[in-house]
Amino acid sequence: MNKTSTFIWVSIILIFLLPSTAGRFFLDMAGGIILIIFFGTLLISGIGWLSWRQLKANIKNCDNCGANYFSESELCPVCGSHQNLNNSEVNIPASSATIDINAEETD
Ligand SMILES: [Zn+2]
Numbered sequence: 001m002n003k004t005s006t007f008i009w010v011s012i013i014l015i016f017l018l019p020s021t022a023g024r025f026f027l028d029m030a031g032g033i034i035l036i037i038f039f040g041t042l043l044i045s046g047i048g049w050l051s052w053r054q055l056k057a058n059i060k061n062c063d064n065c066g067a068n069y070f071s072e073s074e075l076c077p078v079c080g081s082h083q084n085l086n087n088s089e090v091n092i093p094a095s096s097a098t099i100d101i102n103a104e105e106t107d
Helices: 002-017 021-058 088-106
Strands: 059-061 068-070
Touching (some): 021 059
């Protein structure tokens, strides 16, 4: 009795939902929800990755006490010393470029 009623309900759902526009609407909604979840996850992970990069870029290392801190200011919150923002990482490719030029001249 219970099994036959379940079969009737399933057949009613199949007959009314799947071939009809309501069925298509239901499938479109399911697909839309999956797309929203998929792109939402991509967007959230992308924002998280960008904010993590921003956070890593803003983490400064104190030359005086060696503390890592997250701050926009040039003053260390641990020891209060002024940080000279020397771009040592930018200077390295410039010096290596001059080495390359010297190597070309010797050849
Ligand atoms: Zn410091």
